[in-house]
Amino acid sequence: MTDTVSPDPLTLTGRISQMFPILTPAQISRIAARGRRHSVQPGEVLFEAGTERIPFFVVTKGRIEIVRPGGLAETLVAGHGPGQFSGEIQMLSGRRALNRGRASEPGEVIELDREELLALVQTDSELSEIIMRAFILRRVELIAHGFGDVVLIGSSHSSGTLRIKEFLSRNGHPYSYIDLDRDDTVQDMLDQFQVTVADVPVLICRGEVVLKNPDNRQVAACLGFNDAIDQTQIRDVVIVGAGPAGLAAAVYAASEGLDVLVIESNAPGGQAGSSSKIENYLGFPTGISGQALAARAYNQAQKFGAQVVIAQSAIRLVCDHKPYAIEIDDGRRVPARTVVIATGAEYRKPSFDNFTQYEGAGVYFGATFMEAQLCVDEDVIVVGGGNAAGQAAVFLSQTARHVHMLVRSTGLENSMSRYLIRRIEDNPAIILHRQTEIVAMEGGDHLELVSWRNNRFGRSETRAIRHVFFMTGAVPNTQWLDGCLIRDSVGFIKTGPDLSPEDLATTRWPLGRPPYLLETSLPDVFAVGDVRAGNIKRVASAVGEGSISIAFVHQVLHL
Numbered sequence: 001m002t003d004t005v006s007p008d009p010l011t012l013t014g015r016i017s018q019m020f021p022i023l024t025p026a027q028i029s030r031i032a033a034r035g036r037r038h039s040v041q042p043g044e045v046l047f048e049a050g051t052e053r054i055p056f057f058v059v060t061k062g063r064i065e066i067v068r069p070g071g072l073a074e075t076l077v078a079g080h081g082p083g084q085f086s087g088e089i090q091m092l093s094g095r096r097a098l099n100r101g102r103a104s105e106p107g108e109v110i111e112l113d114r115e116e117l118l119a120l121v122q123t124d125s126e127l128s129e130i131i132m133r134a135f136i137l138r139r140v141e142l143i144a145h146g147f148g149d150v151v152l153i154g155s156s157h158s159s160g161t162l163r164i165k166e167f168l169s170r171n172g173h174p175y176s177y178i179d180l181d182r183d184d185t186v187q188d189m190l191d192q193f194q195v196t197v198a199d200v201p202v203l204i205c206r207g208e209v210v211l212k213n214p215d216n217r218q219v220a221a222c223l224g225f226n227d228a229i230d231q232t233q234i235r236d237v238v239i240v241g242a243g244p245a246g247l248a249a250a251v252y253a254a255s256e257g258l259d260v261l262v263i264e265s266n267a268p269g270g271q272a273g274s275s276s277k278i279e280n281y282l283g284f285p286t287g288i289s290g291q292a293l294a295a296r297a298y299n300q301a302q303k304f305g306a307q308v309v310i311a312q313s314a315i316r317l318v319c320d321h322k323p324y325a326i327e328i329d330d331g332r333r334v335p336a337r338t339v340v341i342a343t344g345a346e347y348r349k350p351s352f353d354n355f356t357q358y359e360g361a362g363v364y365f366g367a368t369f370m371e372a373q374l375c376v377d378e379d380v381i382v383v384g385g386g387n388a389a390g391q392a393a394v395f396l397s398q399t400a401r402h403v404h405m406l407v408r409s410t411g412l413e414n415s416m417s418r419y420l421i422r423r424i425e426d427n428p429a430i431i432l433h434r435q436t437e438i439v440a441m442e443g444g445d446h447l448e449l450v451s452w453r454n455n456r457f458g459r460s461e462t463r464a465i466r467h468v469f470f471m472t473g474a475v476p477n478t479q480w481l482d483g484c485l486i487r488d489s490v491g492f493i494k495t496g497p498d499l500s501p502e503d504l505a506t507t508r509w510p511l512g513r514p515p516y517l518l519e520t521s522l523p524d525v526f527a528v529g530d531v532r533a534g535n536i537k538r539v540a541s542a543v544g545e546g547s548i549s550i551a552f553v554h555q556v557l558h559l
């Protein structure tokens with residue numbers, strides 16, 4: 001690891017000019033028109049690590065440095081000279097600064113607060129492109145170097161470690177990781193913070209707060225993910241779920257001037273975020289990982305001013321009076337003029353009693369780079385015959401020794417795209433077991449043995465396999481809507497023309513007009529993406545429906 005971000009052009013492979021661009025005099029004067037010029041003195045601190053809603057600075061004279069505070073010494077992260085600007089992607093969300101910014105020479109800066117910066121990137125397309133690109137590249141570099149405000153001490157045998165790593169990665173938050181199994185010096189650190197090996201995973205936030213095996217909500221709270229967001233004011237639209245459908249709705253709503261809040265129980269990206277590579281989404285001929293797509297959409301939504309609350313679940317829709325409200329798992333209620341439900345679906349959990357014991361320690365519901373690293377040169381099992389299972393098998397075959405694909409049916413033809421079937425057939429590392437299902441799993445802290453049965457021949461066998469990926473169809477996340485909306489027999493939300501006159505009579509639909517396309521049986525409440533009955537379970541349809549729903553949100557808001 002290097003200890004500076006800016007000065008080594010070789011590691012940045014030519015991206016340095018995009019990461020640290022020098023603005024032209026014309027661009028600087030457009031920024032100056034929105035902010036305030038003032039002089040700075042050497043050593044003057046412009047913002048401190050841990051501060052929320054830090055300002056944006058353009059240097060016109062002198063130099064400012066971004067440093068990582070640590071004990072008596074500081075580590076230089078970046079330096080900005082005349083024409084350059086401070087900041088990275090957290091400026092858009094208003095989250096806490098990861099580093100300290102201070103002047104190193106006498107000089108002058110132009111200062112914009114966060115709202116002024118947002119107005120600039122929303123209205124000046126040339127500066128928006130330069131600033132957004134620099135912010136994103138700087139965040140990528142901070143992640144690559146682990147230059148965050150958090151240290152995770154964990155073990156590859158612990159499911160909690162995998163969960164926290166995934167949570168931080170999917171939220172694009174840089175962190176340093178210390179692996180108990182590989183790092184001999186870790187004991188000193190554990191002693192310093194008075195924790196033991198039994199406490200892992202341990203998270204140390206800003207070198208101060210020590211959390212032992214925290215849940216995602218505690219991690220988000222410690223890192224201040226939601227601190228800058230007011231959850232009490234009434235919003236034009238509250239979107240529940242930040243998968244592709246919710247993020248698309250957020251981008252369109254915010255870019256069209258609506259006041260938008262998104263509530264997400266885990267991290268942006270939804271199911272798509274757990275896909276190693278999406279190859280059929282328009283505009284990405286070489287494919288894109290679900291996480292990369294989600295990160296772009298998340299940044300785009302924030303650029304337009306949408307606010308996204310992380311690691312908080314909607315547990316109830318208060319639907320008996322207006323304004324509606326979304327009750328969150330901490331007891332708070334967020335009022336809303338309109339609601340877009342985009343809570344998607346979750347992979348069906350297996351029926352054995354003991355699978356939860358191995359969740360994250362041999363049993364997985366997504367196959368990304370992180371899980372693939374855990375099964376290098378080992379045999380793995382993928383359960384399921386749909387596209388998600390096919391993608392996972394092909395992806396895992398790049399690192400695993402063998403991938404055993406278990407399907408209950410006699411083949412893949414009715415459930416998987418032709419291109420994936422061909423890749424599976426042509427791949428010697430993938431072994432397809434038709435009419436086969438898992439009947440038992442055994443192990444200690446980690447899964448060790450799996451038994452499966454071939455239902456055609458009634459034969460069972462047990463193998464020493466430590467990793468099973470379940471990709472077996474989805475159930476909708478609609479339990480929290482009980483009593484408010486009409487759903488179909490398996491729980492998906494009915495909308496628009498799918499609502500029969502009987503459905504509308506049952507819920508006492510109060511309006512003279514029928515529900516709009518994507519509108520539920522409750523006026524002004526919409527459902528989009530995988531959670532909606534009749535939806536085609538694809539990223540493109542989720543994005544399409546999320547975008548379209550905003551046209552109807554405008555209609556009901558302006559009636």
Ligand SMILES: Cc1cc2nc3c(=O)[nH]c(=O)nc-3n(C[C@H](O)[C@H](O)[C@H](O)COP(=O)(O)OP(=O)(O)OC[C@H]3O[C@@H](n4cnc5c(N)ncnc54)[C@H](O)[C@@H]3O)c2cc1C
Pocket residue numbers: 240241242243244245246263264265266267268269270271272273274275276277278279280281312313314315342343344345346366367387388391477480528529530531536537538539540542
């Ligand atoms: C491994 C995998 C690979 C896939 N590959 C492809 C592909 O290649 N191409 C393709 O087109 N499609 C693919 N899909 C399908 C695609 O990802 C989904 O169709 C798409 O993600 C649906 O988007 P969504 O926003 O409707 O729902 P989801 O992606 O399910 O997102 C819903 C979001 O809502 C959140 N949420 C749920 N309940 C609550 C609550 N109560 N409160 C707050 N938040 C909540 C969830 O945490 C989640 O982030 C794949 C799916 C998987 C799992």
